[in-house]
Amino acid sequence: MRVSRFPWTPALLAAGAGLLAASQWLVFAYAPVEEVMGPIQKIFYIHLPLAWWGLVSFFVVFVCSIACLAKKDPAYDRTARAAAEIGVLFTTLCLATGMIWGRRAWGVWWTWDPRLSTALVMWFVYVAYLILESLGTSPERRRLVRSTVGIVAFLDVPLVFLSARMWRSIHPAVFASESGGLEPEMKLAAIFCTLAMGVFWLGLLLFRKTQLDQALHIDRLLFRLEERGEKQ
Amino acid sequence: MIALMHVAKTFGARLILRDCTAEFNEGTVSLLTGENGAGKSTLLRIIAGLSQPSSGHISFAPEDPSIGFLGHQTFLYPALTALENLAFWQKAHGLPADESTLLGMLEHVNLARHAHERAGVFSRGMAQRLSLARVLLQRPDVLLLDEPGTGLDQASQAMLEEEILKARKRGATIVCVSHNLERARALADCVWRIRDRRLELEEAGS
Amino acid sequence: MMRLALAMALKDVRLTLFRSAGLVQALLLGLLLVFMFSLSQKAGERVSAQTAATIFWLASSFCQVLVFNAVYAYEETAGQRLGLLLAPAPTAAVWLGKAMAGFVLVFLSQLVFLPATAVFLAQEPSHCLAEGLAMLVLADTGLAALGSLLGALAQGQAARESLLSLLVFPLLVPLLLSAISVFAAVFGDAAPDGVASWLGFAGAFDAIFLGAGLLLFRFIYTGEE
Helix, strand or coil: CCCCCCCCHHHHHHHHHHHHHHHHHHHHHHCCCECCCEHHHHHHHHHHHHHHHHHHHHHHHHHHHHHHHHHCCHHHHHHHHHHHHHHHHHHHHHHHHHHHHHHHHCCCCCCCCHHHHHHHHHHHHHHHHHHHHHCCCCHHHHHHHHHHHHHHHHHHHHHHHHHHHHHHHHCCCCCCCCCCCCCHHHHHHHHHHHHHHHHHHHHHHHHHHHHHHHHHHHHHHHHHHHHHHHHC | CEEEEEEEEEECCEEEEEEEEEEECCCEEEEEEECCCCCHHHHHHHHHCCCCCCEEEEEECCCCCCEEEECCCCCCCCCCEHHHHHHHHHHHCCCCCCHHHHHHHHHHCCCHHHCCCEHHHCCHHHHHHHHHHHHHHHCCCEEEEECCCCCCCHHHHHHHHHHHHHHHHCCCEEEEECCCHHHHHHHCCEEEEEECCEEEEEECCC | CHHHHHHHHHHHHHHHHHCCCHHHHHHHHHHHHHHHHHHHCCCCCCCCHHHHHHHHHHHHHHHHHHHHHHHHHHHHCCCHHHHHHHCCCCCHHHHHHHHHHHHHHHHHHHHHHHHHHHHHCCCCCCCCHHHHHHHHHHHHHHHHHHHHHHHHHHCCCCCCHHHHHHHHHHHHHHHHHHHHHHHHHHCCCCCCCHHHHHHHHHHHHHHHHHHHHHHHHHHHCCCCC
């Protein structure tokens, strides 16, 4: 089998880390302190990229799951798994930062906001997706099951978002939404942070995919050794 | 005819079968042998289309044959009666399920007296006979047998062999996995053996 | 396809209702849930319509998980799944048959849960009855479509009920939200113009997951162990 070794994975990870570090300068020195919320608003610059790339991860799971079923190539499944792991990690961090933000902005840790609830529901579904790995079945079957769940889970995302919004529009809105135009400096910092996180995200995804490829490769080598041992 | 072309099967990192190429002809009985865990049942499942080969392919001529499968798993619902079991499987295959046909078949496999008893109380041999009835009703083009004689007494064994020969006569393709080599060899037109995860023709048809 | 689906549905309903204690377990669990929640009422206090609707639909979804686990377990006792896969009908027929059986069984359970909610949680299901009935049918269809698709996970001894509920519950959130909203209205909450749009939403949910079940089931229900 081919073990895909992406030669630029370390470079991507290093570049992502460097860009993220650089983005801190933009966040703390360049972008102004928000008037109402004060310094706590800086959380936004880490929260937004996490949310965005978390969602992109789940979209990658969706696309790779379809590809895995259509093309019957297990490599897509490994990409999907890598993306799901990163998606869950990012969504967890996104929820944590979001709750700190919410506590400060709205005075509560949690509220029935469409975005919040969508993130939480997705977190639950994709954690379950990762637990599928522990199903005591053959890898072939696990792959089919995982791909199916990967597709169904993403179909649910717009439905969750829509229903949470309808739910809220029927009930009185307790908390004003956090919108309002961003100042240009803030916008620039936010965009830069998102792009920096994107580079890091891609590096992470390729790194994890390579690891999964190599794990399978090692398993095969071990099996061949075992086989040779049996013959002698 | 069933043709296997370079069929291989892996479970994750484990290679179960490699480069299996074979032909099974209409109106013949092919015996499939090999040590325990050699991959006989896996190969039979692949032929049945229950398991996808990791590489290579299988072709049938004529295409889309009806496949009958008789293994140590009986496919019977323990909470349904013998008659209900047969009726369900007939309907599942889109075949007529009128009671007189089904009762006739139960008579044939010596279970007429037990038609209204639940399959769950049947002995191993009775369940296997009911399972045989299920397959016979289908009159399949391809008959796949995985240790079909398990739990059958002498008389039922003889009946099973007779049915296999009847199926061969009407032109069915029969592939049989069996340990009971003496009996099975007497029936078989050719014998295939799985050795070192490969399929070898041990005895060609006479 | 319809022939296998119908034969399957009839067989499963018969097995569950008359030949096993399968539904009793699901019914008892749902009833227990309703009863236990009645403990949250203080003396002389009534549970709000919204809470009662939530409890009713939670009981229904627990029941759904148990029902689909049971109907798929029937095919695992003696390799019946392999027999079904060998049948000439498309695999999706199994999904459809199980979904129909599950729909009937969940619906029958709700005929018990509804009076239980009225009695234990002091509700009067007396408003917007037509809309309520429509929602019952739509939501049960969604429960059946998704339950039948993911119930196939119970294939083999490997899967556990807990895993099924872990996957099914979050995916059901949108459908349950819509069902709860409409049933809150049925139990007497003031219903603004929301009911109609919730019905439409549930219809969309059904359409998406009926499509998904029809297309994806054959990948999840296979002869691979």
